[in-house]
Amino acid sequence: MNRIIFILILCTSTLAIGQNVLIKNGTVLTVTKGTLAETDVLITNGKIAQIAKNIKKEANYNEIDATGLYVMPGIIDAHSHIALDVVNEATSPVTAEVNVGDALNPLDVSIYRALAGGVTISHAMHGSANAIGGQCETIKHRFGEINPDNLRMQGAPRTIKFALGENPIRTHGEGSKIVPNTRMGVEQIFRNAFSEAKIYAKEWDDYKNGLRKSSPEYNLRHETISDILKGNILIHCHSYRADEILMLMRVLKDFGVSKVCFQHVNEGFKVAPELAAFGASASVFSDWWAYKFEVYYSTAYNAAILTRNGVVTSINSDSDELIRHLYHEAAKTQRYGDLSDDEALALITINPAKQLGIEKMAGSIEVGKDGDIAIFKGHPLSVYAIPQMTLVDGAIKFDINKDPDDMRLDINPSEKFSSFYETDKSQENNGCLQDVSEMLMQESYAKYLRFRYSKNHSH
């Protein structure tokens, strides 16, 4: 009963968007404007209104005492699959028409667990089964909301998932015996899809300009891809090997597309100068490697090499486990490559914000930005750091001292306890190839997936 009341409170509290709160006397890690000792952060109507010492609290403001604590911008994960009911529309090498925003699940307890790791925004992505996958959704972790639409981050640009290498090859080439079965085929999937969309866009232009009498047939797939070509949708491309990264940049150049963030990009370090010259960004794992062949020649120094070569780099989770300690993943760049505190923190704040096109609204503690804040005991880059409180739009969404243990929003009334999962659920219910298993019953592939289910990695 208590739990139900608590949930009701949670739900109602979030309906009032934009809270007033004063965070007192913390060590403020702004990320972009240095570290400020014993400083207050004032959040008005959910936006950061003032950053200064000794701000006076007004009547309608909550106060959080952050004395002895670290106050940092809410962490942003540029690659995740939490809060999604489904991840892969693995039925064709090109599925630009679908959108994971249609499958948001606000009840996913993973959202709360991410908040408990200081993460306030994540990029809910389509999977990597298709060369051109579905559109993705940048979500705010407004846990407690039950309307899926309320997770969407207003003002965030549209994004879409691309994928290179083994995953589209396995899914379509090996699974369905169609192109792509090689990295050659993957290239031609892009060139063909882009060319078709160009023709489609021209037909519509001709129609609008009176050069054509009847309207062309509306096609959402072509429509979406022509939006990519116009620069209206940011590409986030699952990739690993240096050669395939270069391939996509060549294709994009040929079609005049300039905005791309390479995801995972384990061999990005090999082509860092090319990435920098193109203006491409990179969203990487801190240290995952060797879980499949195309990541065998990886290095945990990837983020450091990319950063030193001038590539805007972030560290992502792609996992409902890892998303809970991205602050620690970022810290690994200090062991592997000696990044400074601000450089390391940028990997999980302002840099992913840039990659998602939301850097004017999030990613640092600056006046005018969203009141998304993570408060830590211990410096967030220390292995001993413990997140204490996380705010989204100024609303407290995680409080280590007050929250009950059980934070589920969808409770099956017939079970006293939820099931025990022998395998950590994160090992099987997320990652880029989720939902592909039931479609492809090919023995070797099913075996491969079963194997992956027993592993930490699934990407």
Next chain:
Amino acid sequence: MKTLNIFWIFSLIFLVNVSLLAQQVQKAEKGPFLLKNGTIHTITKGTYLGDILLKDGIIYEIGAVKTDATNITVIDCTGKHIYPGLIDSGSKLGLAEIEAVSVTNDFSEHGDFIPHMKALTAINPNAVAIPVTRVNGVTTVFAKPEGSTFPGTGALVDLFGYSPEQMTCGSERVVMKFPSTGRRGRWDRRSDDDIKKDAEKALKNINEVWASALAYAKIDSAAGAQKQTWVKNNPQMDALLPIVKGIQPLFIEVNSKADIEEAISWVAQNKLKAVFMGVAEGWRVADKIAKAKIPVITGPIMNTPRRDNDRFDAAYTNAGKMSKAGVKVAIRTDNAENTRNLPFNAGFAAAYGMGIDEALKAVTINAAEIFDVADKYGSIEKGKIANILVTTGDPFETKTKIEKVFIRGWNIPLESRQTLLYDEFLERNP
């Protein structure tokens, strides 16, 4: 013309030299080494400033070492910290090279009752992940098979050497998966009844195996007592003999609360020595585990809760809760290529209730005791194997640099394929 020739000859010599340098592989150095004036974290005998002499593969002397021997390499450790090498008590390092490429995996043989399959046979001393792991301060791992009820015998190995003989720590242990009443994942759509039936059936099978093993041990003892030559071919049963006879513990993978309770009574009923592995819900029954005096190997610490209704930090706090209840706890990564994250797993356990001292024990002396090698491993004491780290600070802290790694007294190059790629690509040419 003549000058041109000389120019070319010199150029050639230069090029050959450069390419030789480029190909030069760093090799481990043998010592003896004198580590001077470091803060020595012995684990078992306190922390103090002093010297350590590493000689003949062992910790030869500790304290204020006075020596006039000329063949000793002196390493100034002023301002540095000295720790014993860290031990991962459960890993697949060396048994899994590339996880998705099945032919590179050697941890899962066919068969449900195959305790005679020896991990030590299949550990690849040249696995690319081994240098990647040891440069982070992990010097020893328990590499174990998995995938069935009795998947084989794991081996405790040092992460330096070119053959199993050079790597083994002399502790091989049979592992068993206790029948599970948990779900294997979201795709596991068995009914609750079916899950229960499957577990009961699996336990019945184990009990049958155990009855056979007891009978086999009796025959074996009888044959031994009568000094008869018993010509036999039953390697499975032979592998279980040391357990049935109470010489070695059985390493049992068990995770949910109900299964742990069941396993505790099964162990008591069969009067076994046992070690529990995994123990994800140990925190729910920590007192019972402590009372049964069963040590545990738990991890990974960085893990999601196994039930949706559990607190977000259930896995982080598990090791600390068991340790506080009096359970002897060691930590594992249960990983292969990222076994290097052992110190960070220990760091999280420390932060979430275990404390740094206990977490250190969990990756050193507790592990050594669990594998019955505490006379040689797990602390800095005179006569123990010289597995030693020299660091800039706390080895769990992410920022800390591991500056020296000694394994069996060898000074190991702090190099791996990952560091080589860094060296090559930080400033790429061309």
